Amino acid sequence: MKRYDFDTCIDRRGTACEKYEDLMTIFGTDRVIPLWIADMDFATADFIVEAMHKRMQHPIFGYTFRPRCYHEAICGWMARRGEWQIDPSWIAFSPGVVAGVTFAMLSCTEPGDGVVIQPPVYHPFANTIRNNGRKVLNNPLIQDPEGEGGCGGYRIDFEDLDAKLSQARAMILCNPHNPTGRVFTKGELLKIGELCRKHDVTIISDEIHCDFIFRPHRHLHIAALNDDLANRTVTLIAPSKSFNVAGFSTAAAVIPNAERRAAYQAEMDKIHIENGNIFGAVALQTAYEQGDEWMNQLLEYLQENVDFVYEFIQKELPSVKCYKPESTFLMWLDFRAWGMTQEELNRFLVEEAGLGLGDGSIYGAEGTGFERLNIGTPRSVLERALSQLAEAVQKRGL
Numbered sequence: 001m002k003r004y005d006f007d008t009c010i011d012r013r014g015t016a017c018e019k020y021e022d023l024m025t026i027f028g029t030d031r032v033i034p035l036w037i038a039d040m041d042f043a044t045a046d047f048i049v050e051a052m053h054k055r056m057q058h059p060i061f062g063y064t065f066r067p068r069c070y071h072e073a074i075c076g077w078m079a080r081r082g083e084w085q086i087d088p089s090w091i092a093f094s095p096g097v098v099a100g101v102t103f104a105m106l107s108c109t110e111p112g113d114g115v116v117i118q119p120p121v122y123h124p125f126a127n128t129i130r131n132n133g134r135k136v137l138n139n140p141l142i143q144d145p146e147g148e149g150g151c152g153g154y155r156i157d158f159e160d161l162d163a164k165l166s167q168a169r170a171m172i173l174c175n176p177h178n179p180t181g182r183v184f185t186k187g188e189l190l191k192i193g194e195l196c197r198k199h200d201v202t203i204i205s206d207e208i209h210c211d212f213i214f215r216p217h218r219h220l221h222i223a224a225l226n227d228d229l230a231n232r233t234v235t236l237i238a239p240s241k242s243f244n245v246a247g248f249s250t251a252a253a254v255i256p257n258a259e260r261r262a263a264y265q266a267e268m269d270k271i272h273i274e275n276g277n278i279f280g281a282v283a284l285q286t287a288y289e290q291g292d293e294w295m296n297q298l299l300e301y302l303q304e305n306v307d308f309v310y311e312f313i314q315k316e317l318p319s320v321k322c323y324k325p326e327s328t329f330l331m332w333l334d335f336r337a338w339g340m341t342q343e344e345l346n347r348f349l350v351e352e353a354g355l356g357l358g359d360g361s362i363y364g365a366e367g368t369g370f371e372r373l374n375i376g377t378p379r380s381v382l383e384r385a386l387s388q389l390a391e392a393v394q395k396r397g398l
């Protein structure tokens with residue numbers, strides 16, 4: 001069987017790569033190892049690149065539509081990876097997952113309506129709610145590292161969720177959850193579903209990370225759990241994270257309910273954005289038709305990266321709390337024991353450790369004192385980054 005290479009370090013400079021070439025703007029210096037934005041450093045799978053070359057051999061790139069085989073590729077992937085049988089007619093286009101979340105939100109809410117999110121959570125959710133004149137209703141995850149919740153002890157405060165949903169028209173669910181790495185269980189999803197039904201709230205389920213699931217955890221698509229959930233949910237998926245093809249701006253919304261689908265489509269029609277681009281369609285179809293083995297091997301590699309980081313931190317940096325994520329290629333590091341403000345922490349990491357991590361406070365107040373570490377990179381990069389961190393910690397006597 002072919003072994004894919006995740007160990008080679010590829011120089012990404014010169015490709016207008018945000019992760020490597022926007023460092024001055026984000027960190028005020030370009031002398032950091034960039035481990036921030038959720039973009040992996042691995043080469044996109046060779047079969048996707050080949051499919052791209054093949055399409056390029058035809059010299060005309062005019063208007064195209066997404067053919068039946070494109071939709072069937074999505075159905076096949078969802079059935080094989082997530083045991084969700086979907087109908088091709090349920091699939092709508094989106095030029096990105098956040099764009100899809102936004103179209104879904106616009107299709108089921110009015111200005112002033114409340115939308116629930118669960119911080120610390122992917123920050124563009126709050127931005128899109130506010131930018132579109134809706135109201136952010138926070139249902140913070142509770143963290144109890146000694147308790148029974150998943151990684152890091154993060155669990156849902158259902159009493160608060162009940163109260164927040166009573167004022168809401170929509171909930172943006174992030175499952176798997178970025179940045180905590182939780183994969184919500186069937187029990188949790190059914191409880192969310194019951195409460196959304198009680199308050200007649202639409203669920204917008206961002207499942208962009210659903211291909212990254214570490215054993216023994218299992219991703220369940222909330223819309224697949226029962227008929228009510230199928231009818232009240234818009235699910236967003238994409239190959240962008242899984243196959244490192246975010247630059248193609250191609251995602252899909254799965255909307256089983258015909259009225260909801262029409263409402264979603266109507267929002268897209270308002271800005272005439274249905275076309276997408278040829279290469280995104282080729283990349284998605286190829287990834288979902290041929291990507292199983294690549295994804296399996298990537299997951300093995302990422303699991304080893306998780307184990308490596310976790311063990312290093314336990315041994316060399318015990319004052320940093322670190323959890324093994326159930327999903328994603330992101331690790332959520334807790335630096336609160338150092339007693340620094342977020343600004344001091346960021347400055348220490350950039351200036352003394354030479355690391356460009358993701359500032360935890362952007363995910364909501366609950367993320368203060370945390371940093372998000374992107375482990376979607378060759379192990380040698382992580383080795384170097386963690387050694388730099390350990391050295392800086394030692395120098396400072398932390």
Ligand SMILES: Cc1ncc(COP(=O)(O)O)c(C=O)c1O
Nearest residue numbers: 038096097098099122178206208
């Ligand atoms: C939970 C989540 N949703 C959406 C996105 C971005 O999706 P897109 O670039 O397709 O809008 C990310 C990227 O990090 C993410 O983590």
